[in-house]
Amino acid sequence: MTTRKNQVRKRDMSFANRTMTKIWQEIPSEQNPYLAEACRCHGYDILELAQKRSFSEVLFLLFQGELPTPEQ
Incomplete structure (x- = not known):
């Protein structure tokens, strides 16, 4: 039985x-x-958002790029 060596090539x-x-x-x-x-x-900070903000506030942040004001 012959031994075959596998060659590992790096990309x-x-x-x-x-x-x-x-x-x-x-x-x-x-x-x-x-x-x-x-x-x-x-x-x-995403952990701070998860602890202190509501889901809808974070969703607003994702779409608008800023947190909503109290009036919004």
């Missing part, structure tokens, strides 16, 4: 392209680049 292209957006920003962790250290939506 010279990235796995996935990074998408640039003005809506969402993720800051990668220094230890693990696939883990987000912080997430921001239109400049607002």
Whole structure:
């Protein structure tokens, strides 16, 4: 029986392209680049939005780019 060696070739292209957006920003962790250290939506921290704002306020932020005023 002959032994066959499998050759592993490295691709010279990235796995996935990074998408640039003005809506969402993720800051990668220094230890693990696939883990987000912080997430921001239109400049607002997403965890703070989830804790202090209603779903409709965050939805308004997504569509308008700013949080609603009390009158809105």
